[in-house]
Amino acid sequence: MIEQKVVxxxxxxxxxxxxxxxxxxxxxxxxxxRKANVDMAISYPITPQSESMHLVxxxxxEGYVKEYFRGENEFAVMSSVAGAAMAGVRVFTATGGPxxxxxxxVFPTWAGARLPIVCAFMTRGVNSPLTIQPDTIExxxxxETGMLMLHAETAQDLHDMILKAFIxxxxxxxxxxxxxxxxxxxxxxxxxxxxxxxxNIKLPSYxxxxxxxxxxxxxxxxxxxxxxxxxxxxxxxxxxxxxxxQQEVDAAAxxxxxxxxxxxxxxxxxxxxxxxxxxxxxxTAVCQSREAMAIARAQGxxxxxxxxxxxxxxxxEEIRALATRARAIIVPEFNRVGWLAKEIKSxxxxxxxxxGAPRVYGGMTMPPEIILDEIRRVTR
Amino acid sequence: MSEKISIRMSGLGGQGAVTAAHILGAAAYRxxxxxxxxxxxxxxxxxxxxxxxVRISRExxxxxxxxxxxxxxxxxxPHVITMGxxxxxxxxxxxxxxxxxxxxxxTPLPLTKEDRHNLTERKAKIxxxxxxxxxxxxxxxxxxxxxxxxxGLYGIRPLTSMKALEESMVERFGGGKFVASATTAALDDxxxxxxxxxxxxxxxxxxxxRKAGESLTEHSLS
Numbered sequence: 001m002i003e004q005k006v007v008x009x010x011x012x013x014x015x016x017x018x019x020x021x022x023x024x025x026x027x028x029x030x031x032x033x034r035k036a037n038v039d040m041a042i043s044y045p046i047t048p049q050s051e052s053m054h055l056v057x058x059x060x061x062e063g064y065v066k067e068y069f070r071g072e073n074e075f076a077v078m079s080s081v082a083g084a085a086m087a088g089v090r091v092f093t094a095t096g097g098p099x100x101x102x103x104x105x106v107f108p109t110w111a112g113a114r115l116p117i118v119c120a121f122m123t124r125g126v127n128s129p130l131t132i133q134p135d136t137i138e139x140x141x142x143x144e145t146g147m148l149m150l151h152a153e154t155a156q157d158l159h160d161m162i163l164k165a166f167i168x169x170x171x172x173x174x175x176x177x178x179x180x181x182x183x184x185x186x187x188x189x190x191x192x193x194x195x196x197x198x199x200n201i202k203l204p205s206y207x208x209x210x211x212x213x214x215x216x217x218x219x220x221x222x223x224x225x226x227x228x229x230x231x232x233x234x235x236x237x238x239x240x241x242x243x244x245x246q247q248e249v250d251a252a253a254x255x256x257x258x259x260x261x262x263x264x265x266x267x268x269x270x271x272x273x274x275x276x277x278x279x280x281x282x283x284t285a286v287c288q289s290r291e292a293m294a295i296a297r298a299q300g301x302x303x304x305x306x307x308x309x310x311x312x313x314x315x316x317e318e319i320r321a322l323a324t325r326a327r328a329i330i331v332p333e334f335n336r337v338g339w340l341a342k343e344i345k346s347x348x349x350x351x352x353x354x355x356g357a358p359r360v361y362g363g364m365t366m367p368p369e370i371i372l373d374e375i376r377r378v379t380r
Numbered sequence: 381m382s383e384k385i386s387i388r389m390s391g392l393g394g395q396g397a398v399t400a401a402h403i404l405g406a407a408a409y410r411x412x413x414x415x416x417x418x419x420x421x422x423x424x425x426x427x428x429x430x431x432x433x434v435r436i437s438r439e440x441x442x443x444x445x446x447x448x449x450x451x452x453x454x455x456x457x458p459h460v461i462t463m464g465x466x467x468x469x470x471x472x473x474x475x476x477x478x479x480x481x482x483x484x485x486x487t488p489l490p491l492t493k494e495d496r497h498n499l500t501e502r503k504a505k506i507x508x509x510x511x512x513x514x515x516x517x518x519x520x521x522x523x524x525x526x527x528x529x530x531x532g533l534y535g536i537r538p539l540t541s542m543k544a545l546e547e548s549m550v551e552r553f554g555g556g557k558f559v560a561s562a563t564t565a566a567l568d569d570x571x572x573x574x575x576x577x578x579x580x581x582x583x584x585x586x587x588x589x590r591k592a593g594e595s596l597t598e599h600s601l602s
Contacts, residue, residue, distance in 0.1 A: 022409040132422065134445075186444045190418035191405055290442040365445030 002063040004202040006037070009167045013160070013263060016197035023194055025187035028155040029094065029120060030055035031194075032162040033065065037202045039089035040067040044077045046099035047132045048184035049122040053094050064199075074099040078106035078119075085115035086223065088208030090166060093117075096184055097124025100138045110177040111146025111249050113222035114213050116169035116206070117177040119147075120162060123283075123334075124184045125362050133363020134184040136283060139311065140339035146249045147177040148256055149312040150264070151282040156194045157309075158182045164263040166203060172210045174256045176249060181311075183334060185363075186284040212252075221245070253313055260310050267315035268308045270322065272297070275304030277378055278326040280319070280344060282308040285332045285366060292371035301379055308340075316347045323348040328355060328378040332371050336361040384437035385539060386447040386476075389529075390466040391456025394426035394567060396526030399552065400454075401432035404530060406548035407540040408436045416441050420467060424563050429465040436539060449474045452537075454529055455483040456511070462489065470495060478503045482532050484525065486510035488599050499601055506599045507536055514592045519584040523571040527585045531592025542586075549585055554578045 007016065012035065023031070029052040033041065041060065043053030060068035066089075071077035074095050081091040095103060100121055110117050121142075125135035142149065150165060152158040158180065165178035182188060214220045218227060221241075230238040260267055271293070279289040286307045296303040306322060308315060323329055323344075331341040331354060341356030348354070357374050360366040387404070391397035398419040405417035419432040433447040446467065453475060460466045461483070468474065472481060472495065481499075483489065485508050491499070499506065509532030515524035527549075534545070553572065575581035 022406060022415070133420075185418065185420060190416055190444055191402065192416045193409065193414070284444055287442040287444050365448065367448045368443060369448075 001066065004035070004200055006204050007201045009203055012197060012201060012203060013164060016201060018195035018197055020193055020195055022191055023155065024189055024191050025155040025158050025182055026051035026055055026189070028159040028194055029162065030059055031196050031199070032159045033092055034059050034199045035197065035202045036092065036163055036166055037090060037205050038065050038092045039206070040081070040084045041065050041092045042069060042071050042077045042080050042084075043093065044071050044074050044095065044099065046074070046096055046124075048124055048134070048188045049094050049096040049099065049120070052120060052122065052188065056092065074103035075106065078103040078110075081117050081119070082106060082110055082113065082115055085110075085117045086113060088206070088211070090206035091117055092119070094120035094122060096122035097126055097135075097138060100142070101126060104141070107142060107145040107147060107177070112245065113226070114175045114211065114249070114252070115177055116166070116175050118162060118165045118169055119177065119179050120158070121179050121181045122184045122188045123181055131363045134186050134284070135335055135361050135363060136181070136183065136333065137335040137337065137361070139181060140335065140337055142179060143312065143339065146253065147179045147312065148253055148310070149179045149181060150310055151308065152180060152182040152187060153283060153286040153307060155187055155190065155192055158187055159194060159196055161264070163203065166206070168256055168259045168263060170206055170210055171256070171259055172212050174252050174259065175210070175212050176252050176256075181283065183284040257313055260313070264309050266318070267310040267313065268306055268318050270304065270306050272304035273306065273322055274325060276302040276327045277330060277375055278304045278306055278322060278328070279330050279332065279371065280306040280308065281332050282311060282340060283334065285334055288366045288368050289332055289371055291368035292375065295368060295372055296375050301375060303375055311343075314343060314347065319344060320348050323350070323353060326353065329353050330355045330357070330371065330374045330378065332357070332366060332374075333359050334361065334366065335359065384435060384439070384441065385452065386450045387434040387452045387454065388447045388450040388468070389432045389434070389454045389456065390460045390468075390471065391430055392426070392459060392465060393421065393424060393428040393430045395430070395456045396523065397430050397456050398432045399564070400526035400530055401434050403545070403548050403552055404539065405434050406551060407544040410544035410547055411540045413437065413540070414439060414441050416444060418444055420446060429460070429467060431467050449476055450479060451476050452480045452482070452533070454533060455481065456525065456529055458483070458485050458489055470498070472499060472504065475502055475504055478505075480505050480507065480536060482507045482509060482529065482536065484509060484511040484529060486513055496601055504601070506601065507532065507596055508599055509535070509592050509596050511592060514588055514595055518588045518591050519574065521571060521574050523567065523574070524585060524588050527588045528592040531589035532596050534589060535593030535596040545589070546582065546586055549582050550578070553581060
């Protein structure tokens with residue numbers, strides 16, 4: 001293994017000197033994992049994710065990751081990382097689009113077993129017709145799996161969020177998986193400027209005793225409930241277990257808010273939040289909205305921006321407060337179903353303020369001009 | 381450079397449109413400009429449409445994805461126009477007024493009357509460069525076509541210093557650091573095999589760039 005100095009998470013995130021570099025989102029994943037003190041990484045290729053885990057393989061060869069292999073398929077990979085996490089090591093993997101769908105059964109299992117797995121999702125459209133290009137539809141399906149969901153706008157976010165995800169996931173009162181989402185191609189394959197700490201430092205290793213459930217204990221939950229499910233004995237016991245356990249998983253996710261406040265500087269961030277019209281979105285729809293906002297403001301329109309960094313937990317109270325002041329809330333999204341617009345409508349007092357547009361899907365680019373069209377429509 | 385320059389490079393898989401964009405972007409970064417580079421392609425296979433986009437500015441760049449309103453369009457192969465092998469049809473769609481089109485062809489392509497009309501209306505400037513011929517002639521391989529296209533571009537408008545361009549080529553082809561898919565890596569090996577040393581390859585590439593710049597012709601639309 002390569003010698004690296006162990007530093008506190010706070011030092012790595014906020015104090016370590018950062019150097020400017022031009023790199024792709026996939027390379028940003030490599031640089032994050034280089035400093036994440038990961039014990040085990042398991043890969044399975046799917047565009048646009050393949051490059052990320054390939055690069056993690058490269059740094060395994062260099063001695064930055066203790067164990068790395070390629071699984072048989074996404075279901076096997078997600079099951080293997082579950083086993084590794086249960087055994088008490090820090091694990092990382094990544095997938096996207098159809099790969100996410102193939103592995104799906106395992107995601108709620110992670111949360112139910114309180115496994116602090118970090119998985120990067122490089123979002124891609126889901127068939128049919130076939131596409132390999134960006135679309136955030138898979139996030140709609142993952143909303144209620146119990147995992148925390150962070151959405152990166154840029155490669156810089158992706159790098160920082162992956163590192164922070166491990167630390168939040170491993171807090172005893174949280175201890176659930178974290179999905180870090182980045183839009184395929186728009187982040188993974190785009191070269192941009194990042195500021196990142198040198199790779200001679202790394203996070204402290206995972207402490208398996210931080211787990212709120214006994215690791216690999218055959219007689220206690222969570223392993224007990226897998227090897228010897230309650231439902232095989234008594235429906236009554238099973239119902240009772242679910243009633244408490246499902247609520248506890250939700251509560252664990254809720255308890256992550258304070259850590260996300262500390263490490264991400266809030267579940268959302270705003271620019272011109274007192275504006276009449278707010279663009280509220282996440283991922284690379286934020287980049288496109290920044291351009292649209294700049295053009296609109298240059299034309300004298302009162303437009304602000306709300307970037308959601310955390311989707312689970314959802315910044316409910318923050319959005320409710322912002323929505324009270326705004327006249328209209330425009331939600332640009334890279335998917336057909338408008339899951340984010342639905343989420344926002346469900347938490348604010350006047351859902352009619354929400355404009356669920358523009359929606360771009362199947363891999364197409366979202367020109368800032370179509371966001372401007374919506375701004376003009378509501379300010380007319 | 382006061383405004384943002386947005387470039388769309390349309391080519392066929394294997395021609396190096398993605399690599400050309402990376403080299404140009406890295407050169408702009410070396411000259412302390414703001415830059416984003418992003419490739420777009422379907423399944424990676426040779427001769428399938430492949431595009432890449434470069435945005436260069438002195439101000440921060442947020443927008444990403446396809447360049448829908450380019451200042452410069454670089455066409456790496458006539459088939460992009462004649463067989464519609466591009467993500468944007470017609471090939472010049474979205475070209476900003478006074479924009480530039482650079483086409484890899486020794487002779488002017490037979491543009492339709494409609495194309496001609498629309499391009500004239502946009503006050504477009506069309507340049508031709510025999511990029512593949514220059515690549516064959518100077519470095520003995522058509523795999524340098526992308527470098528010749530950059531030569532044509534710099535002949536029209538040098539977007540960075542030549543020093544930065546050369547350094548970014550050294551970075552791209554010189555070290556083991558570059559991340560490429562298996563197909564791109566195979567093409568890299570093929571082109572490197574042509575030359576004994578990387579320094580030789582860079583020297584040839586710089587010559588390709590000079591020669592392509594000299595072989596540039598502006599074509600009148602009228």
